[in-house]
Amino acid sequence: MSDIVNIIINGKEVEAIEGSVLIDYLFKENIDIPHFCYHPALGTDGNCRMCMVEIEGSKRPQISCDTPVKAGMVVRTQGENIEKVRRDILELELINHPVDCPTCDQAGECKLQDYYMEGGFYESRLEAENKNHAKKAVDLGKNVMLDQERCVLCTRCSRFTDEITHTNELGIFSRSDHSVISTFPGKELESDYSMNVVDLCPVGALTSKDFRFNQRVWFLETFEAICSGCSKGCNIYVDHKKEKYKDDQIFRFRPRENLDVNGYFICDDGRLSYKDENDKRISDAFISQEIVSTKEAVTNIANLLHTHSSDILLLVSPFLSNEELAMFKDYAKNNGAALSGYSPQYNDKTFADDMLRTSDRSPNRAGMKALGISEGKKQFEELLSQKKIVVIVENNYFEDKQDLLERKEVILLSSNDTTLVESANIVLPIASFLEKDGSYTNIDEVTQHIKSTMRKNAPAGTLISLWQEIESLSQEEA
Numbered sequence: 001m002s003d004i005v006n007i008i009i010n011g012k013e014v015e016a017i018e019g020s021v022l023i024d025y026l027f028k029e030n031i032d033i034p035h036f037c038y039h040p041a042l043g044t045d046g047n048c049r050m051c052m053v054e055i056e057g058s059k060r061p062q063i064s065c066d067t068p069v070k071a072g073m074v075v076r077t078q079g080e081n082i083e084k085v086r087r088d089i090l091e092l093e094l095i096n097h098p099v100d101c102p103t104c105d106q107a108g109e110c111k112l113q114d115y116y117m118e119g120g121f122y123e124s125r126l127e128a129e130n131k132n133h134a135k136k137a138v139d140l141g142k143n144v145m146l147d148q149e150r151c152v153l154c155t156r157c158s159r160f161t162d163e164i165t166h167t168n169e170l171g172i173f174s175r176s177d178h179s180v181i182s183t184f185p186g187k188e189l190e191s192d193y194s195m196n197v198v199d200l201c202p203v204g205a206l207t208s209k210d211f212r213f214n215q216r217v218w219f220l221e222t223f224e225a226i227c228s229g230c231s232k233g234c235n236i237y238v239d240h241k242k243e244k245y246k247d248d249q250i251f252r253f254r255p256r257e258n259l260d261v262n263g264y265f266i267c268d269d270g271r272l273s274y275k276d277e278n279d280k281r282i283s284d285a286f287i288s289q290e291i292v293s294t295k296e297a298v299t300n301i302a303n304l305l306h307t308h309s310s311d312i313l314l315l316v317s318p319f320l321s322n323e324e325l326a327m328f329k330d331y332a333k334n335n336g337a338a339l340s341g342y343s344p345q346y347n348d349k350t351f352a353d354d355m356l357r358t359s360d361r362s363p364n365r366a367g368m369k370a371l372g373i374s375e376g377k378k379q380f381e382e383l384l385s386q387k388k389i390v391v392i393v394e395n396n397y398f399e400d401k402q403d404l405l406e407r408k409e410v411i412l413l414s415s416n417d418t419t420l421v422e423s424a425n426i427v428l429p430i431a432s433f434l435e436k437d438g439s440y441t442n443i444d445e446v447t448q449h450i451k452s453t454m455r456k457n458a459p460a461g462t463l464i465s466l467w468q469e470i471e472s473l474s475q476e477e478a
């Protein structure tokens, strides 16, 4: 068993595990220790020398990412001497760097820019024409671009392809100050997790083809969410922005650390799935393919529920939150409606891998199961043959099976534009996955919450608020 010992960091006594890496305790103490090459998912490499600290009793400063904790250790990250050491190392890092922050996509979230501004290196001691130049826009594969001049050779990206994906696409080529990161001859960066190198890169050397030059990061707002691309429920940041005269738009998903779910990474498919949230939206309500107000659609659905509740099949889906599913379960129980969560269309065995991706491409099947909502085929088919009214809620099962709905009254509650919009009797648009609050239970039975800050009432309202309105109107009718 590891021993807990006391160490002193900048005069404060801190408990730490003997033998563990000192830099982790600097992070825990919210000390902004400069670092490029260390990353908790990749461990120590010790190549950038930026994380120097003073340790009492050591003749020279030590790199904190490769210093094991020892009982009684006294560590200083501040002071004239150690700050000068770090400043000199930073100046070396900057010797051949173009410092082209105004045109760099990483500006605003670049470690080198932060350190450079803190260090006050506004004037280089080296003329620009004397710097080494390297390639500026190298296409590394389907999702990632490289600017070799901006690279600080921290090797996080190549270690990611060696140690995490084991695809070994990246390496360092040439020597000394002509060293550059590149793909090996004949290889492209094309694993299903390739875009994680963009987040790992501490500078603007690796950028996402999808995001680059689309938006300045300081204009974006962020909230914490989970990805709905499969049942893993990877934790993400959603970066979005409302522009004048336009809807709030999502510009990117970024991975959010959660060691119980996804660690530090997400897959590229999940990362790029934000586009479905922006596109393919329904914004209008329809009755018999004519645009109507939300109020009119809500009232018509309430009338149907009032007169025919026992003739209704409610088809819900594992894209709904636990709270929404519980609401429909209660409704079905109290009003004699039939309820099914049949949704085999979200299963895709080709998507699964041994990292994060699962074959169930929906976020809350475990939640649906825990609530006891049946997904059985036989039960669903029986109910479908018996009931005259089908209320479909965020479930695209009938997308290519519309013939099964012939002679049925179809009510569609959906955030996404589907072909059913053209044939359903009533269509009611609802807020999408990331526009509402709710909890979801992933494949490992971890329940996670989303609290959204975007497009709160778009296009018509959240499913819960709309359904409550429908229910209370239908009771008034009674």
Ligand code: SF4
Binding pocket: 150, 151, 152, 153, 154, 155, 156, 157, 158, 181, 200, 201, 202, 203, 205, 206
């Ligand atoms: S490209 Fe980025 S992550 Fe890769 S070595 Fe250079 S600075 Fe590090």
Ligand code: SF4
Binding pocket: 227, 228, 229, 230, 231, 232, 233, 234, 262, 266, 267, 268, 269, 270, 271, 356, 357, 358
């Ligand atoms: S593994 Fe699944 S949940 Fe995670 S990012 Fe990919 S699609 Fe999304």
Ligand code: FES
Binding pocket: 034, 035, 036, 037, 038, 045, 046, 047, 048, 049, 050, 051, 063, 064, 065, 066
């Ligand atoms: S972060 Fe410690 S040497 Fe790079």
